[in-house]
Amino acid sequence: MMASTDIKTSLWPLVFLxxxxxxxxxxGAIFLGEVMGLTPCVLCWYQRICMFPxxxxxxxxxxxxxxxxxxxxxxxxxxxLGIAVFHLLVAEGVIAESMTPCTQGVPCSQEQIEWFGFLTxxxxxxxxxxxxxxxxxITHFKASK
Amino acid sequence: MKQKTIFVATAxxxxxxFALGINLYQSKKTEQATQATSQNSxxxxxxxxxxxxxxxxxxxxxxxxxxxxxxxxxxxxxxxxIMEANPEKIRLTIRYAPFHKGADEVVKVxxxxxxxxxxxxxxxxxxAAQPQWAPDHSAHLDLLWPHLEGLDLDMARLKDDMKSPxxxxxxxxxxxxxxxxxxxxxxxxxxxxxxLPSFGPEQLQKLVEQELTTAAAK
Numbered sequence: 001m002m003a004s005t006d007i008k009t010s011l012w013p014l015v016f017l018x019x020x021x022x023x024x025x026x027x028g029a030i031f032l033g034e035v036m037g038l039t040p041c042v043l044c045w046y047q048r049i050c051m052f053p054x055x056x057x058x059x060x061x062x063x064x065x066x067x068x069x070x071x072x073x074x075x076x077x078x079x080x081l082g083i084a085v086f087h088l089l090v091a092e093g094v095i096a097e098s099m100t101p102c103t104q105g106v107p108c109s110q111e112q113i114e115w116f117g118f119l120t121x122x123x124x125x126x127x128x129x130x131x132x133x134x135x136x137x138i139t140h141f142k143a144s145k
Numbered sequence: 146m147k148q149k150t151i152f153v154a155t156a157x158x159x160x161x162x163f164a165l166g167i168n169l170y171q172s173k174k175t176e177q178a179t180q181a182t183s184q185n186s187x188x189x190x191x192x193x194x195x196x197x198x199x200x201x202x203x204x205x206x207x208x209x210x211x212x213x214x215x216x217x218x219x220x221x222x223x224x225x226x227i228m229e230a231n232p233e234k235i236r237l238t239i240r241y242a243p244f245h246k247g248a249d250e251v252v253k254v255x256x257x258x259x260x261x262x263x264x265x266x267x268x269x270x271x272x273a274a275q276p277q278w279a280p281d282h283s284a285h286l287d288l289l290w291p292h293l294e295g296l297d298l299d300m301a302r303l304k305d306d307m308k309s310p311x312x313x314x315x316x317x318x319x320x321x322x323x324x325x326x327x328x329x330x331x332x333x334x335x336x337x338x339x340x341l342p343s344f345g346p347e348q349l350q351k352l353v354e355q356e357l358t359t360a361a362a363k
Contacts, residue, residue: 023155031167035170
């Protein structure tokens with residue numbers, strides 16, 4: 001009984017941190033879209049679809065801590081990571097825009113923001129999804145030990 | 146429980162940071178926009194623009210307007226009310242930003258009506274009937290005509306006047322100024338050159354009152 005409580009206290013910060021990452025990313029996306037008025041491109045929308053629910057799913061898994069939350073959250077973060085990597089490749093010009101579904105509206109290859117001379121929105125997205133996915137994997141393996 | 150405290154505290158911090166970010170961003174943007182308009186004051190008002198009210202009024206509202214825009218329609222009664230509440234003190238200038246499909250043709254209708262000295266009546270009729278002639282967010286002239294019948298306009302002359310290249314030039318000039326002033330949506334208001342801090346009829350009222358007080362103090 002004591003041991004399981006110990007594991008729980010060591011796992012909680014991991015899930016909590018992934019929730020923080022998802023929430024910051026979500027607020028960031030809303031800020032860029034609604035406050036700064038940047039229209040999200042198609043790929044951004046798909047990434048939002050993966051990121052926004054994580055805020056709710058992960059917070060539901062925090063009280064009381066339910067490690068099974070990884071099963072529901074991890075697929076979202078993995079799919080999000082896949083789309084974000086694809087988006088980054090499009091933005092960097094590795095994949096041609098014509099191969100992507102973004103033919104109307106805002107082109108995905110167009111960089112809307114470049115912070116510090118190199119940091120773009122797709123990069124932030126890749127970093128966020130990758131970090132969340134990594135944290136969830138660690139949670140899963142630590143819990144199954 | 147400690148974890149709950151951490152969670153709630155983090156959520157509150159994030160929410161506050163978000164709200165502060167919005168505030169900071171918007172005040173910076175307003176400042177930039179005010180600067181941009183003062184640097185491009187000639188782009189704000191053109192000689193050709195229709196104007197209502199006392200020419201030497203202390204407060205000048207410039208509205209970037211699209212006849213097919215639902216928000217412009219919704220705003221119109223507020224603008225009228227503000228002007229009626231302060232007679233002789235407010236001047237209104239209409240600039241065109243016909244973003245909706247076919248809205249430039251409706252602008253030509255308005256300008257042609259202006260030649261018959263029926264601009265404001267036509268504008269009101271056009272706005273009142275907007276849901277009927279712009280059902281799918283694009284303007285249909287054939288659906289608009291019946292709503293202009295009661296205005297006693299010379300329709301044959303109006304349709305002929307609409308072909309005038311002058312009107313095309315007015316629209317082109319206005320759209321160019323839209324770009325210069327970075328107008329992204331309609332209606333966009335400038336009160337004595339100052340943009341609204343945020344979108345809404347109360348904000349317009351407040352800015353107008355502020356400018357009236359400043360003008361009265363002078």
